[in-house]
Amino acid sequence: MTSPVGLHRVVEPAGVLPQAAWRVDNRPEIGANEVRIRVERLNLDAASYRQLREKHGGDGDAVRAEVLGIVEERGKMHNPVTGSGGMLIGVVEEVGPGSPLRLAVGDHVATLVSLTLTPLRITDGLKGWDGGSEQVPAEGHAILFARSIVAKLPEDLPAGLALAVLDVCGAPALTSRVVTDRKAAPGHAAGDTVAVLGGAGKSGSLALAAARRAGARRTVGIVPTDDEADRLRTAGLADEVAVADARDPVALAEAVTRALGKPADITVVCVDVPGCEHGAILATDEGGTVIFFSMATSFAAAALGAEGLAADVTMLVGNGYVPGHAEFALDLLRAEPAVRSLFEQRLRAD
């Protein structure tokens, strides 16, 4: 039986896991516990897409060529600059007899493990994509391992919408868990205040909805522009909405403190630009928690930033996996028309 975590697909360097590999083997033949997917669409990670777009000054053809080059060279869509990938949707094409994923040929699925560890081959030159959006129509195949995570696409939601939700489904699940756990601690029954940086975005709006449902006492969504502020206010997902540049530590901390009366008990970073670590720390109260979901987060900036500010805060690496995260996020979307509306606006704008 081939390795449940895909070690047998690692080409170089030897001995690492597929995510750490420079290159993986993307051949279509599957092992006994693998599954092959016929790809329909990639959803690039926001930080990755932004880096590519900025590097090429918005030239879609150049962005497309670079994505093709990365997949050709690495056997996976693993942006070497941001270290991030994204996810994909497709149809199950072949299931090894030893696969534990309970999939059947023909199932319409989304992968919930990152593209950075998913063997992928593209066969259509991405001819259906203009390089101008994170959503990439694509033909080709991808491989799932025994320990991959995959969700069947719900029949009641458009595929693009479901994909966009599933792509960020770790954020609401972990936000909910942190708010719930802290509320259970002695003296915290009233619930915490929560600031979500990038509150009008995909992971941000879901995180705001999750925080409120989990019993947050008061929430603030921080957004970069008046336009986003209007949209988030209309959605009504946050008790307060404020405009601030999350990369400006002092301005951000002031905005959060003004909205909540003091720094946040929990700060959730859902902004896909580098340099938000210090602001998030400064905007968080002593004894509070920062959850970093942005793939643009710098470990050293967070660790040394907290030390340099003498900030006694707990800092969590936003784990993209929490049991039940896919169902949780889809249920939030179904239950909160405002979240759905924000997602649909984002998808139309893409």
Add this chain to the structure above:
Amino acid sequence: MTSPVGLHRVVEPAGVLPQAAWRVDNRPEIGANEVRIRVERLNLDAASYRQLREKHGGDGDAVRAEVLGIVEERGKMHNPVTGSGGMLIGVVEEVGPGSPLRLAVGDHVATLVSLTLTPLRITDGLKGWDGGSEQVPAEGHAILFARSIVAKLPEDLPAGLALAVLDVCGAPALTSRVVTDRKAAPGHAAGDTVAVLGGAGKSGSLALAAARRAGARRTVGIVPTDDEADRLRTAGLADEVAVADARDPVALAEAVTRALGKPADITVVCVDVPGCEHGAILATDEGGTVIFFSMATSFAAAALGAEGLAADVTMLVGNGYVPGHAEFALDLLRAEPAVRSLFEQRLRAD
């Protein structure tokens, strides 16, 4: 009054905190809430020193020239590759009338905020240093802000020993807190199992001692060589000692599982080489916690690695600041002759 977090010392880019700055102003004149230190010795961060040494193939003169160049260019010892710094000891030379740090001229102190945000000027060309050790005798001055953290050096310990302990004092404090907090949770009264990667090192040995004192049920120290294993066994700080390469996820997980009977409840990463994220995650049980103290940690590798392994683990960015961390670490050293002995061996070997 100048900014308590040193914003007025940032030269470029504008608007960021000193740690995020490319260059800070290291002029000796102090603001009303600042303190100037006459530098005696720098202690380079292990990841930073290792990167410099490897880059220059062990050529001490080249390492020294690069450290001087970095400080000259940036106004602080902030390694641009690793993003890390270190700390320093010296004597208080001037105290602004508004400084809240309760220091007096002549106090012998260690800075507990990173060198990455400490304005520093070196005036002796580091002539007393051969580039062959993390401990760098140096003349010059450094600046502390109002919100800096600083410890008076204890009179009962040699300065070099105290500095080495204070440099890593966040690790035992946070390890102790995590073990204690989890033990207080329902069903956890027996205490957790704890694996410390790099258990014979400075932060590692203190973390092992802290975990045991906080009530860990069983501990294992993972080390890279038989030689380190012998030293750690002799020290008796861990219930088990095992040799494994922390960059090899499968080998590491097997070593931890063999030693503890199952993956660790808490894994503490104290290894100063890149590429240990996946092994740490794979070595940790479902529902467990990974604490990353190494400055060589990659945020994306940790976040995507956990997702890719479908690992429901809590991942903490090792905050270098926990209230009382300096006293806690010094007390551990005083109370545990085995820890002191390991530190003294390390210092002799440097």
